[in-house]
Amino acid sequence: MANRNLFPVKRLSPSNAFLSAAEGHLSLYICFRPFVWDGETTETSLNIDLYNVLPSPYPRDLAGLQRTFGEIENGFADEGAPEPECSLDGSLYLGGKHHPVIIRSLSFLPNRNRTALTLMVKGEYLFEFEGLNDYADTPFTLNAPLWSNAV
Template sequence: MNTFNTKKLIAKQAIIFSSTDSEISIHIFMEPFIYQDEIVSPIIRLDYIDLPSTKLRDLVGKSLTFTKGDLDGSIYLDSAHHPVDVVSLSFFLSRQNKLTILVKGMYDFEYEGLDGVANEAFVLKTFLSSCDVNED
């Protein structure tokens, strides 16, 4: 059996989705990797986020902190949804003038059990884009 290495969880791109202003999600797409002889491309899905806006220009320089359980998400690995508890989101411009998101939190791999992997703190950084096409 191949042991899962959490260092394989590298953020590739994040996208804001919204169906209404009160239903905002961020999906963080991870770099693909091989696990148990299969190529996997996990996504961390964070739903019902209380963001000040879905417009990228409005998020520049903003930071949000959350207490445990305020912003939960999940990552699907090894046929199970593993909880992800986010403690902060920060938004800043990169040197390429693109919006970057910094996400800090905890993977809860003990909840469903993942190859004997313990819960682990993480920090992810990647570019952020938006699917919000409203003109206002």
């Protein structure tokens, strides 16, 4: 197999993150600023469903929280492995395909004046799974201001 290049992650520049309370779980939507892909302006987001991952949908309860995750929590466990206490399901739609995303950590960082939170996500885009212009699976770290529909 030919060497694959890492995806230019700077193209995926987050504008904001939104935490949504859904029935039975929470969802994170990390919106990226529009960028040019294959000659067209593209808008996309990183979508992460969270099952028993966070203690609360309220940002005030998440300040300072840091969680790390492995393959099992991301749904990539060997058959017969025990069910994890929490799980995540992340994906990024790009190039006409949904690409799985492994989430390695979530951190909820208070901003300087302690009135809001910044979400920091570390993970890996799995572009080899569905294929994206011969890009390799690519690690990333992103930061975005966090909003929530929980009031």
